[in-house]
Amino acid sequence: METIKLTIDNRAVEVPRGTTINKAARLLGIEIPVLCYMELKDMNIENKPAGCRICVVEVDGRRNLAPSCATNCEEGMVVRTHTTRVLNARRTVMEFILSDHPKDCLICAKSGTCELQSMAHKLGIREIPGQEIAAMSTYRLDTSPSIIRDLDKCIMCRRCEMMCNEIQTVGALSAVNRGFMSAVAPAFEQNLEHSTCTYCGQCVAVCPTGALTEVDHTPDVLRALADPSKTVIVQTAPAVRAALGEEFGMEPGTLVTGKMVSALRSLGFDYVFDTDFAADLTIMEEGTELLDRLNRHLSGDKTARLPILTSCCPGWVNFFEYYFPDLKDVPSTAKSPQQMFGAIANTYFADKIGVNRKDLVVVSIMPCLAKKYECQRGEFSTDNNPDVDFSISTRELAAFIKQANIDLNNLEDDDFDSPLGESTGAGVIFGTTGGVIEAAVRTAYELQTGKKLERLDFNELRGLEGVREATIDFDGLPIRIGIAHGLGNARKLLDDVRSGKSQFHAIEVMACPGGCIGGGGQPLHHGNSEIIKARVAAIYAEDKKKPLRKSHENPFIIKLYEEFLGSPNSEKAHHLLHTHYFERKKKIVVKH
Amino acid sequence: MKTIKSPEELKRLRNEILGRRHPKGEGTNDKVLIRVHSGTSGLASGANEIFDFITLELEKRNIDAVVIRTGDMGYCFAEPTIEVTLPGKQPVVFGYVDKLKADEIIEKYIKGGGLVEGILPVNYQTIE
């Protein structure tokens, strides 16, 4: 590879052509601060508008300062990163940014995790000259079922816009207005609710400030816990246990399953259950549906449509309802694990403990913001009583635990309650991209072939490549599988399905890059993809530890069918565990 | 019009055009040529009205002339402006042309060769 020699702060460095000054400096241990720039390495996600101008450096022979994040190294370049000129410019630009930013850090949702706040601290800003005569750009607060937009705090880093358009291809957010009043918003500055937003929450996941945050449901949960007439049960999604520890200073990838259960119990939940149980249930329903469609297809039934698409990701469901309504009979009709859990909890479990569903409050802990919206969908409630009452994110749970003076680090491990807390390794791997389909393969293989699966780790289905494909040998029958994470990647596979080019039998889609472990409700990664990789590893480690790793072997699932549902895809199962989709194409309402 | 199929045809066409009309200002035939400067500045100041007035009046007064619309010359301060080229004479630009002035230009200058007030002296050179 062609390399380039240059000096940065009088130190020589040699880098491959195409390397930016900022990256070259990092090789020397010189951390030129960046604000708008964000990269998730190895995941093809990079935000490089060169807009904040914080990372400017002096380059000999250049008239003005260069943005180090977007300026490539050139042979013989002489770069200086902390001259008086640079430091003055960086400080002045930071003062500009802060002069148009609310100073309510004390009560801001991002306080402590805000990148703007830490930058102000790093640069030692102690006053903002001229603040007394400085006008602020202010906007209407917009609250949707999942996401709150407080654009007064927007610094135009454009990360959300990049995620929404380039990675997710949702196109709900883009820059509007110009000059001082420019901000990132849905078209015509309408509310997010009236846009094509899927609530995937990736905008929130990358927002450096408090401009994009989740709707906080912890007060509702607290109220329910305090109400003696309510039985409050909680389910925790697989990805939560692989990330919650980060909020308490643990290394990324630390599994805190047992401690999390302890904490939830301390918080006062009457039963602590696991969404993984519902994940196993999902495999039973979805796997059966897959095999049914597959076998009908193989026997020449033209009405059996393939491929089958997974349907456990609510962001993804919103996406195809907006963009591929013509394909709405392609995804599996199986509800997501969260909603399957809600349905079973309000029927089977409520009956078991003799509680009326009106007095049962189901809370879910999710790595996801779309789940907040999903549990509010009309079809997931009975007599206005939702199957899942509140969905809170990993971040909200962490804040909740801290408020309750619980020190997660020093808690003893505890076990989930039975029966809805029992799960297999197949349920755990739902938390990462490729996991759902791997879990489905483990079960479908045995159900289809009647043979025991020898190898449980399908490495060909794992990894962080945006679109992956693999062929699994079902005892002589090759099953072609596609996997996409990130909605932009999903769109590619969907386009092929629509045009009839798709050769897959089954496709797994997760809206968030990395799957649920990279969800919009997870602890903020601040552009460090190592964190996401560590979470993936933790998920597979948990799977490996489990005595049972195939959903259909979960004894409590078997019992559930025996006692209550009958068989997978039975009429009762259909009624409780399956759903249908709606066309929402171009439902754009211009309304404020 | 037929398509120009070669550079030679372009030259031929140009010569043909030049043979029947003024090239770039100097009168070469016996018609009076009037250019009404009709760019945005001119139009905003009423060039269309002047164009119509002059066309009509010349016809009424039996003066054989060609009146064309052109872009502006840059004399925005004096719009509407018109340029009159009498046969065999240098073009003369008149500024602040309203109907009264236009009438005066026709009567005094075009008919009699007498100058009228409001001439904008040519202060530029141009290229061939």
Place this chain on the structure above:
Amino acid sequence: MSQYRMQIMVCSGTGCSNLNSEAIFDNLQLEIEAFALENEIQVVRTGCFGLCGLGPVVRVMPGEVIYTRVTPDDAAEIVTEHVLKGRKVERLLHKDPVSRKILSTEPELSPFKKQLRIVLRNCGIIDPENIEEAIAANGYEALAKALTELTPDDAIKIIKDSGLRGRGGGGFPTGLKWEIARNNQAEEKYVVCNADEGDPGAFMDRSVLEGDPHAVLEAMAICGYCIGAGKGLIYIRAEYPLAVARLKTAISQAREYGLLGNNIMGTGFNFDIEIKYGAGAFVCGEETALIHSMEGLRGEPTVKPPFPAESGFRGKPTNVNNVETFACISPVILKGADWFRSIGTEKSKGTKVFALAGKINNVGLVEVPMGTTLREVIFEIGGGIRDGKKFKAAQTGGPSGGCLTEKHLDTPIDFDNLVAAGSMMGSGGLIVMDEDDCMVSVAKFFLEFTVEESCGKCSPCRIGNKRLHELLEHITKGKGTPADLDRLRNMSKVIKDTSLCGLGQSSPNPVLSTLDNFIEEYVSHVTVKKCPAGQCRDLMEYFIIEANCVGCTACARVCPVNAITGVRKEPHVINPEICIKCGACKEKCKFDAIIIH
């Protein structure tokens, strides 16, 4: 035919009128009548000759004799000598100030013709809606020459050798730009004409498109031939309906005549042009923003490199030039690089069109060779300052240029000299200010424009310019402190140093150049809280001179806020606390008793 044997033209432009040219006219008229020559000799008033520095000016035709610095008393001699005896009045002829030689009186060689029209060569001359008029004026001749006699490299060499630099503002060598685009290999390439003329007051591009659209079409085709592009795009603001209409007509006529489209003039070269509309955002004049806008994206700039010549429209090599640059191309090809090089200064060749505006008499477009001085442009071609006021400053380069002052009047105008003087060429707007203009307010005015037009992408431009504007507003309200001046300077420097595109990199220029050239005005605003030009309303104080006031009460009656009190027939007083500085009292007072501090 003319009934007059001789015609005498007396300049009645503002400059000459102020120097009593009316009396010259009267005296000439009287003399002619005295000799009973009124049927033979015509005396007529004309508009400005553009020789205001030498006025009053009288011209005698035929013979094109120009007399300068004529006094009313000279009328008799002009009539007796020149009219009756046919002898020129030597002492009134314009002489070269150094050699004392009488300069030529032949019109073609006249030193008085300061303008040289290359870009505007056909504007006002040809009918833009008739392609045959363009063809008669050598239209498409350069394209024919390029296609048949020149290789693309030859043609690029001519453009390079000519020294032509981009007229859109930056002054990048055009030939070099073409060469880079040519050398970037790609199946598809684009030629883009930037007709998004955004500088307030500048309208040369519009004039060219309205007056001579074929000049641009032809040049774009030549460019396409040189760089290997088959497609041209004209990005024009939708607020130019006439230019758009004439362009459309021109494009369809050119297609009809086989001068655009496939197999142009039988040479096998294909090139066609499409019009793209801009919504009038100033920043879309920046080439990367322009390209994004054409692609249907938000019109905001991106970091260069990559330059459009590598990756432009739809990611393909794209050459972007502005209208005025393209309008220079055909003459350069036809008349050669040496001809073009002979015009202008060492590093800036050819001519430049300026749009004169502000407190100048001859508001409009002028085209002068590079190197013409500001004095010549303002005082000779532009007819001087309106109402005989004193020249104070000239803003070049549009809202992001700087102010030039008295001391720059004799600097030859070219790209580099303007930059050295703290301003820039920009697209050629030239706004003239006189003694009544407050320079702090002028800076504020221009900042207001850039604040409005910033795209908002980078923080220094989005927020910094707003802060600059606020601080200027603060100062013009009399609330500023001397320390604010340092802040102004620092913010300006940082915005210039850190902004992403040319807009932000130049937007503080009006502030910096007025700080440099008119620091005393700023100091006056922030220390004694006075506006020397008397323009800043908040710093004015209306005051009644006791000695002049007769106590008529007219002022008190007209004051809308009852700020004036006094007893009838005794001097009145204005209460500055209540006064809103509307000026009604001053207007009403018949005794000049009310003055502004």
